[in-house]
Amino acid sequence: xxxxxxxxxxxxxxxxxxxxxxxxxxxxxxxxxxxxxxxxxxxxxxxxxxxxxxxxxxxxxxxxxxxxxxxxxxxxxxxxxxxxxxxxxxxxxxxxxxxxxxxxxxxxxxxxxxxxxxxxxxxxxxxxxxxxxxxxxxxxxxxxxxxxxxxxxxxxxxxxxxxxxxxxxxxxxxxxxxxxxxxxxx
Amino acid sequence: xxxxxxxxxxxxxxxxxxxxxxxxxxxxxxxxxxxxxxxxxxxxxxxxxxxxxxxxxxxxxxxxxxxxxxxxxxxxxxxxxxxxxxxxxxxxxxxxxxxxxxxxxxxxxxxxxxxxxxxxxxxxxxxxxxxxxxxxxxxxxxxxxxxxxxxxxxxxxxxxxxxxxxx
Amino acid sequence: xxxxxxxxxxxxxxxxxxxxxxxxxxxxxxxxxxxxxxxxxxxxxxxxxxxxxxxxxxxxxxxxxxxxxxxxxxxxxxxxxxxxxxxxxxxxxxxxxxxxxxxxxxxxxxxxxxxxxxxxxxxxxxxxxxxxxxxxxxxxxxxxxxxxxxxxxxxxxxxxxxxxxxxxxxxxxxxxxxxxxxxxxxxxxxxxxxxxxxxxxxxxxxxxxxxxxxxxxxxxxxxxxxxxxxxxxxxxxxxxxxxxxxxxxxxxxxxxxxxxxxxxxxxxxxxxxxxxxxxxxxxxxxxxxxxxxxxxxxxxxxxxxxxxxxxxxxxxxxxxxxxxxxxxxxxxxxxxxxxxxxxxxxxxxx
Numbered sequence: 001x002x003x004x005x006x007x008x009x010x011x012x013x014x015x016x017x018x019x020x021x022x023x024x025x026x027x028x029x030x031x032x033x034x035x036x037x038x039x040x041x042x043x044x045x046x047x048x049x050x051x052x053x054x055x056x057x058x059x060x061x062x063x064x065x066x067x068x069x070x071x072x073x074x075x076x077x078x079x080x081x082x083x084x085x086x087x088x089x090x091x092x093x094x095x096x097x098x099x100x101x102x103x104x105x106x107x108x109x110x111x112x113x114x115x116x117x118x119x120x121x122x123x124x125x126x127x128x129x130x131x132x133x134x135x136x137x138x139x140x141x142x143x144x145x146x147x148x149x150x151x152x153x154x155x156x157x158x159x160x161x162x163x164x165x166x167x168x169x170x171x172x173x174x175x176x177x178x179x180x181x182x183x184x185x186x
Numbered sequence: 187x188x189x190x191x192x193x194x195x196x197x198x199x200x201x202x203x204x205x206x207x208x209x210x211x212x213x214x215x216x217x218x219x220x221x222x223x224x225x226x227x228x229x230x231x232x233x234x235x236x237x238x239x240x241x242x243x244x245x246x247x248x249x250x251x252x253x254x255x256x257x258x259x260x261x262x263x264x265x266x267x268x269x270x271x272x273x274x275x276x277x278x279x280x281x282x283x284x285x286x287x288x289x290x291x292x293x294x295x296x297x298x299x300x301x302x303x304x305x306x307x308x309x310x311x312x313x314x315x316x317x318x319x320x321x322x323x324x325x326x327x328x329x330x331x332x333x334x335x336x337x338x339x340x341x342x343x344x345x346x347x348x349x350x351x352x353x
Numbered sequence: 354x355x356x357x358x359x360x361x362x363x364x365x366x367x368x369x370x371x372x373x374x375x376x377x378x379x380x381x382x383x384x385x386x387x388x389x390x391x392x393x394x395x396x397x398x399x400x401x402x403x404x405x406x407x408x409x410x411x412x413x414x415x416x417x418x419x420x421x422x423x424x425x426x427x428x429x430x431x432x433x434x435x436x437x438x439x440x441x442x443x444x445x446x447x448x449x450x451x452x453x454x455x456x457x458x459x460x461x462x463x464x465x466x467x468x469x470x471x472x473x474x475x476x477x478x479x480x481x482x483x484x485x486x487x488x489x490x491x492x493x494x495x496x497x498x499x500x501x502x503x504x505x506x507x508x509x510x511x512x513x514x515x516x517x518x519x520x521x522x523x524x525x526x527x528x529x530x531x532x533x534x535x536x537x538x539x540x541x542x543x544x545x546x547x548x549x550x551x552x553x554x555x556x557x558x559x560x561x562x563x564x565x566x567x568x569x570x571x572x573x574x575x576x577x578x579x580x581x582x583x584x585x586x587x588x589x590x591x592x593x594x595x596x597x598x599x600x601x602x603x604x605x606x607x608x609x610x611x612x613x614x615x616x617x618x619x620x621x622x623x624x625x626x627x628x629x630x631x632x633x634x635x636x637x638x639x640x641x642x643x644x645x646x647x648x649x650x651x652x653x654x655x656x657x658x659x660x661x662x663x664x665x666x667x668x669x670x671x672x673x674x675x676x677x678x679x680x681x682x683x684x685x686x687x688x689x690x691x692x693x694x695x696x697x698x699x700x701x702x703x
Binding site: 030031033034037038040041042044046 | 397398400
Binding site: 215219222238239242243245246249250251254257258261262316317 | 435474475476479480482483486487489490493494497505508509512513516536
């Protein structure tokens with residue numbers, strides 16, 4: 001049979017010689033190999049102290065965005081919920097009252113916005129569906145929790161900090177300047 | 187009473203009690219374990235007689251090897267009181283008679299031997315049981331019986347191989 | 354004779370020595386479990402346990418605590434007494450071996466000369482064999498009392514493995530005994546310490562190899578660790594055990610490992626002898642202390658080799674194990690014995 005690549009090795013079917021049948025040379029060879037591994041570099045990343053950089057296209061935990069004035073962008077149109085293949089998103093719309101213009105950008109806003117992180121498959125379709133640039137997938141994991149209820153993230157968990165009132169937290173949430181695999185490899 | 191005497195009586199009591207328990211135990215595995223206790227007690231006696239080699243060989247060979255094989259067989263056969271076949275009354279009678287004969291023989295042998303009264307075992311003295319002296323005695327005075335015993339073992343081994351090869 | 358004529362000081366001395374040795378070997382065994390994981394990790398290019406304490410040094414205590422806190426389960430149909438007796442026997446047999454190991458020469462404290470050996474009996478090495486053969490009962494009783502057919506089969510497997518390799522071990526040892534002419538471990542070590550006398554491994558390399566392989570099998574170490582084959586053989590004789598009783602079984606293996614390392618060091622590697630150093634020139638107490646250290650270093654090296662082998666060689670199949678034991682090891686040991694005897698006779702005849 002024609003070999004597809006030249007990487008394949010012919011299997012030797014020779015009967016083993018006496019020296020080989022003792023197995024000891026082979027065992028010593030193997031032990032030399034394992035011993036040499038004592039001096040090899042460990043590829044381990046010590047997780048909580050060291051973190052592996054995410055790729056720039058990583059899709060992690062969701063973030064509900066605000067505009068530069070700190071108003072919520074979401075208008076509760078429901079397109080993300082429709083786009084969601086896992087049906088993880090539920091929301092309740094409410095009308096903006098006079099005097100709330102500094103809180104919500106559009107006349108309609110999401111009074112309740114929940115994502116079930118147990119159902120979410122982190123496909124990013126909600127991000128693509130959003131006409132208002134209101135939902136983004138960030139570069140973090142959904143952390144562990146003790147109850148299933150804890151995985152249903154409400155608005156308070158998802159909203160990005162206000163850039164006006166807490167600029168540091170906002171800057172941190174944006175994650176600008178953090179290392180990504182793109183920035184390390186390039 | 188010296189320490190050695192206390193140990194002697196303790197070991198004797200242990201040996202006799204364990205031996206009775208071997209007979210009384212319903213579960214054959216328990217019997218084997220009690221028998222091991224008997225061997226331990228006897229080894230203790232050997233140590234008291236300053237026969238350390240005999241003591242440890244008794245443990246290695248009987249308690250360590252033969253009894254393990256006994257346990258093997260018993261565990262694999264899964265013997266217990268329910269599966270044990272009820273023996274015929276004649277069989278029981280034959281057992282009693284042969285056992286009685288054996289007892290008679292033992293008693294007469296002990297009686298014919300040198301009179302036991304007033305004799306004491308050599309406690310912690312005497313060195314026949316030490317490995318050096320035992321080896322010398324075995325390979326000079328008793329060399330013929332010793333070699334014949336090894337032939338016996340060889341024949342037993344050949345027999346086992348022949349039985350094993352059959353199938 | 355007076356009532357209980359015992360040298361009480363000697364008794365107390367020995368009791369203290371026994372306590373020290375037992376606790377020291379338990380402590381070493383504790384850290385051997387940690388070393389096992391660390392060595393495994395280093396050989397596999399990973400850091401190993403490093404969270405509990407600095408460098409993970411408290412890991413063995415965390416493991417022990419976990420084992421103790423776990424629920425103790427005694428199966429309903431198990432034979433309760435024997436079920437508890439099994440791990441106890443295994444542990445006792447493992448620890449009893451340390452009685453005849455000469456840990457070092459003598460120390461002088463309060464003008465008393467104390468042997469750093471619990472008992473220098475003239476059948477020392479046979480005693481070791483006797484105790485090792487008792488260790489089989491821990492396995493068999495535990496397996497049988499579990500009342501589980503897999504445990505029983507594994508117990509039979511483990512026991513027959515131990516018995517088979519004990520034979521080759523004993524035969525390989527006879528060659529050493531022919532050289533030394535004594536069964537006492539102390540005498541054997543002293544002979545190797547004598548100037549102009551090499552360690553026994555120089556005279557008995559094949560004997561040492563056989564003894565080492567058999568020691569691996571006796572300690573249930575890879576490549577003979579069939580009791581740990583959970584996925585292909587449905588685990589070993591300790592299948593039904595949980596909590597600290599399982600811990601005892603596992604722990605006794607580590608104690609066994611230490612003891613067999615100590616015995617190998619004593620028989621073949623000069624025991625507490627420090628190479629290229631004449632101990633008689635040192636102060637006796639210093640020499641004794643250094644001797645203990647030397648023996649410990651040898652033990653640690655052996656334990657490392659045990660672990661190194663574990664993470665290199667794959668496990669034997671059961672029939673391969675039996676073939677190796679009966680068809681290779683025993684004939685090899687017999688040949689070694691015959692050659693040694695012939696050479697000794699030839700040297701004597703010259």
